[in-house]
Amino acid sequence: MNKPNVTLIDYGMGNLWSVLSGLRYLGCNPLISLDPDEIVKADSLILPGVGSFRRAMIALKQQGLDQAIIEAVKTKGSKILGICLGMQLMGSSSSEDGDTAGLCLIPGEVGKFTSHEIGTNKIPHIGFDSVCSQSDAKLFKGIQQTADFYFVHSYRMLPTGLNSKVATCSYGIEFLAAYEQENIFATQFHPEKSQTNGLMLLKNFLAL
Amino acid sequence: MLKKRLIFTLLYDSGQFMLSRNFRLQKVGSLHWLHTNYNFSLISFSIDELIVLDVTRGEKKPDDFCATLKQLTEGCFVPITAGGGVCTIEAARNLLRSGADKVVVNSALYENSGFISELASEFGQQCVVASMDVKSTPDGICQIWSKCGSSCLPGSASNWIEQVTQNGVGELYLNSMNQDGTGQGYDLSLLDLLPSNMSKPVILAGGVGNATHLAAGLADPRVDAVATAHLFNFVGDGLKKARQALILAGVELPLWDVQLLEQRLGTKRGCGVDLD
Numbered sequence: 001m002n003k004p005n006v007t008l009i010d011y012g013m014g015n016l017w018s019v020l021s022g023l024r025y026l027g028c029n030p031l032i033s034l035d036p037d038e039i040v041k042a043d044s045l046i047l048p049g050v051g052s053f054r055r056a057m058i059a060l061k062q063q064g065l066d067q068a069i070i071e072a073v074k075t076k077g078s079k080i081l082g083i084c085l086g087m088q089l090m091g092s093s094s095s096e097d098g099d100t101a102g103l104c105l106i107p108g109e110v111g112k113f114t115s116h117e118i119g120t121n122k123i124p125h126i127g128f129d130s131v132c133s134q135s136d137a138k139l140f141k142g143i144q145q146t147a148d149f150y151f152v153h154s155y156r157m158l159p160t161g162l163n164s165k166v167a168t169c170s171y172g173i174e175f176l177a178a179y180e181q182e183n184i185f186a187t188q189f190h191p192e193k194s195q196t197n198g199l200m201l202l203k204n205f206l207a208l
Numbered sequence: 209m210l211k212k213r214l215i216f217t218l219l220y221d222s223g224q225f226m227l228s229r230n231f232r233l234q235k236v237g238s239l240h241w242l243h244t245n246y247n248f249s250l251i252s253f254s255i256d257e258l259i260v261l262d263v264t265r266g267e268k269k270p271d272d273f274c275a276t277l278k279q280l281t282e283g284c285f286v287p288i289t290a291g292g293g294v295c296t297i298e299a300a301r302n303l304l305r306s307g308a309d310k311v312v313v314n315s316a317l318y319e320n321s322g323f324i325s326e327l328a329s330e331f332g333q334q335c336v337v338a339s340m341d342v343k344s345t346p347d348g349i350c351q352i353w354s355k356c357g358s359s360c361l362p363g364s365a366s367n368w369i370e371q372v373t374q375n376g377v378g379e380l381y382l383n384s385m386n387q388d389g390t391g392q393g394y395d396l397s398l399l400d401l402l403p404s405n406m407s408k409p410v411i412l413a414g415g416v417g418n419a420t421h422l423a424a425g426l427a428d429p430r431v432d433a434v435a436t437a438h439l440f441n442f443v444g445d446g447l448k449k450a451r452q453a454l455i456l457a458g459v460e461l462p463l464w465d466v467q468l469l470e471q472r473l474g475t476k477r478g479c480g481v482d483l484d
Contacts (some may be wrong), residue, residue: 019280050309051332112335121210122407124334124378127432128211128256128462148211148462150287152309152334171210193287193309195253195464 006206007031007042011065012057012063013085015192019048026203034070036068042167043078044206045069049085053110053155054097056089068105073105079183080105081205086153087179087186096155105184108157124154131177131189133167138180139187140167141204147197149177149189156188211462212426214431214451215411220292221264223290227439229365229389231341231357232271233263236439239276246444249283253466254447258284259381259435262292263313263345263356270299274306281307295323297330304331311383314339315354316359317372325444329374337411338377340369342398343385350401354402357385366401379409380436387415391438394421411435419450426459 006023009028010016016032023030023046030046031130033039047069049056052088060066072078082090091102094110102110113123128148133140140147156175167178169188179186185205191198219226219233225242226233242248252258259279262273273292281288290303291312300311311331316323317338327336341357342365344350351366361368373380380402380441384395394415402410409432412425416436425434448466 015304015309017281017305018285018288018309021284023306025283025285050335087399124332124410125210126334126378126409127213130209130211148464150462152287153332162338190287193285195462196466196468197464198285200468 005031005042006044006046007033007039009039009047009065009069010034011056011059011063011197013049013051013059015048015050015190018190018192019046019083019154022199023206024200026199026206028206034063034065036064036137038067038074039068039078042072045072045078045080046063046205047080047082047086047089049083049089051085052097053085053088053094054100054103056085057100057102060089060103070105071192073183077183079205079208080185082186083192084153084188084190087188090179090184090186091170092161094155106157106162106179106181106186108162109157109160110155112155113171113173119179121172125171126152128194129169129189131167131169131173133178134165136137137166137178138208139178139185139201139204141200143197143200143204148194149187149197151189153188209460211256211430211460213411214254214259214297214422214447214454214461215433215435216251216255216447217259217261217413217435217437218439219261219437220276221262222266222269223272223276225439226263227389228263228437231385231388233265239279242280248280249435251447252284252286253464254451255286256462257287257289257404257433259289259291259312260308261290264292267354268293270302277303277306277308291337291339293381295320297326300327300331304335310335310337310378312337312339313377314341316355317375317377318352318368320360321375325376328378332378333376336377337379337381338372339381339383340365340372341383341385342381344395344397350398366403369401370403373403373406373408377408379411379432380406381411381413383413388463389438390415391441393416393417394425394434396424396428399428402430406430408432410474413437417441422450423454423459426454
């Protein structure tokens with residue numbers, strides 16, 4: 001069996017076990033690492049994440065992982081998939097807990113849903129919701145153009161400056177559900193919690 | 209559009225999974241039994257979320273529970289919520305490291321509101337599920353019970369619900385002790401106890417015996433998710449059939465292609481499934 005090589009970045013803020021369980025199900029045996037040297041060397045990276053943006057950036061910086069990720073992705077051209085907070089960390093900054101700079105792999109800022117935008121919807125946005133993807137989206141190959149994925153978040157990438165609109169979701173206001181640009185991939189939802197739709201997406205990323 | 213959720217709740221006591229009737233527990237079988245008799249991974253493809261509660265009445269063994277949780281959740285690709293007696297950050301962290309995405313708190317809601325705020329600031333509000341057990345008297349007065357339904361709290365249930373849901377929790381799991389395990393359907397009147405401006409998702413629990421009961425719960429606009437802990441009624445292909453019935457009846461549940469997995473799941477779990 002073809003076992004794609006992928007490295008899961010372990011910086012203490014991820015739901016690592018769930019992502020690992022999904023990858024194993026797909027026949028993949030990922031490396032879990034918090035070692036910047038290993039991360040620089042990796043060809044394929046996954047950045048999971050649950051929790052606060054500021055705390056996560058502090059954790060990445062403390063372990064020298066921010067520079068390792070940037071070097072792997074920007075200089076070496078390694079592919080990366082950011083999941084939920086992992087996607088947001090790849091943006092330029094977030095207003096969560098005061099302004100914090102991100103990894104700047106995606107040209108977009110992260111901001112909270114406001115009640116003005118989402119109306120009577122509840123925050124956090126939690127549960128399965130419909131994602132509409134473009135027909136040429138690489139992550140969504142073989143997945144219906146409108147498919148359900150599991151979200152749990154109060155913040156999302158703001159549209160200004162974004163250079164990709166590969167998949168969107170609507171929660172009172174339309175927002176970016178997934179991002180693809182060259183070797184950089186991200187999802188605001190949790191593919192590892194989205195049944196076969198999510199497993200397909202992870203499989204597509206591994207196969208890229 | 210945000211979909212409604214069908215949740216399966218598993219009750220754990222000292223290594224065994226249990227059936228509960230009005231909070232009296234009856235042993236059903238171990239994790240080994242669950243895996244041997246039912247393909248739990250396959251069952252999990254018929255639900256939108258799994259809740260696993262350690263309801264051990266005697267001394268709890270959190271490490272054993274976490275180990276079971278880890279085994280149980282490998283191969284489940286839905287959100288996992290776990291709890292039972294959680295009253296420290298460390299206990300919550302251990303559950304989150306063992307496969308849980310969210311943590312259920314019950315007795316601590318009433319004993320230590322500072323702890324709830326601490327949990328929310330450590331892991332985020334979305335991570336904290338408030339489980340509240342309600343019992344109504346024959347004359348229709350509802351009260352909240354804590355400590356596995358053994359201790360009745362003074363004051364009205366609606367006051368407690370309002371207080372708890374304002375205090376840093378992400379969701380409310382509202383359980384009827386009167387209906388628990390009876391298979392006679394939900395007590396929808398519990399929903400009248402909710403504050404009118406309820407801004408947190410509500411999971412209704414207690415009393416489901418069949419798909420019609422689930423549909424009745426989901427039909428109420430105040431309900432975001434319905435839960436059942438009725439192991440016998442739902443463990444075989446019960447959940448799969450219930451889900452199909454709900455979708456056919458027009459309930460907005462999430463959709464995914466289960467056949468994609470069923471076709472290939474004859475192989476050993478974890479060996480890799482080719483989704484082509």
